[in-house]
Amino acid sequence: MKCALVTGGSRGIGSAICQKLATDSAYHILINYQSNESAALETLQKIQANGGSGDIIKFNVADADEVKNALSAWQENNPDAVIEVVVNNAGITRDGLFMWMSADDWSQVINTSLNGFYNVTSFLIQKMLRNRYGRIINIVSVSGVKGTPGQTNYSAAKGAVVAATKALAQEVAKRKITVNAVAPGFIKTDMTGALDENELVKMIPVNRFGEAEEVADLVSFLASKKAGYITGEVININGGIYS
Structure with a gap:
């Protein structure tokens, strides 16, 4: 059984990615979530309704032991399964001006996005290297390439x-493992729900927010065999706001 793991897969962009991978590929989808089990189950039901298969798997990406224990237990229960694709999507925001930013707001955000990438990818990469195949796709942000005040x-x-x-792309390329990043701009999700869309679209050349499904389409392509010669890339998907 060949599988794709999506962290933070229960809602928003993560949920859209889970559904798109299930539709476009034969992968069994592992939907990671931290607290919202009902949203994860809802995503799974949508996958199954479209003829796909999957599991929900609970762990906090920022907790190395939790990641290791959850993925080890899943692997033991599914000895023939191979995770070929990992989408590091889990992330949180704790916005505020730097001069007033607490140590907790700093470390929580770093732990989830950066250490979460390390914890999940380091667990899976040995097997990818042995199998000589893999797709690692990191969901970053326009904030990570342009920088955003308050973030x-x-x-x-x-x-x-x-x-x-x-860096990682260069280390593992000989083993047919690609490593790419996708950098969304303003996408309609719960995370952007509180933003003033009418004001912000004035900054966006295509004059609208993006859809989670548009990000999922790009991720699905990068996860496919067709994208074997693309690695180490950061692909912006932001309506022309920054590239």
Whole structure:
């Protein structure tokens, strides 16, 4: 059984990615979530309704032991399963001006995006190297390439993952493992629900927010065999706001 793991897969962009991978590929989808089990189950039901298969798997990406225990237990219960694709999508924001940013708001954001990338990818990469195949796709942000005021912590975390993407891609390319990053701009999700869309679209050349499904289409392509010669790339999907 060949599988794709999507962290933070229960809602928003993560849920759209889970559904798109299930539709476009034969992968069994592992939907990771931290607290919202009902949203994860809803995503799974949508996958199954379209003829796909999957499991929900609970762990906090920022907790190395939790990641290891959950993935080890799943692997033991599914000895013939191979995780070929990992989408590091889990992330949180704790926005605020840097001068007033608490140590907790800084470290939580870094731990989720950056250490979460390390914890999940380091667990899976040995097997990918042995199998001589893999797709690692990191969901970053326009904040990680352009920098966004009020998001110094989030920009730092995502910018670090951008740099890690470029370095890791060079290390594992000979084993047919690609490592790419996708950097969304303003996408309609719960995370952007509180933003003033009418004001912000004035900054976006295509004059609208993006859809989670549009990000999922790009991720699905990068996860496919067709994208074997693309690695170490950061692909912006932001309506022309920054590239």
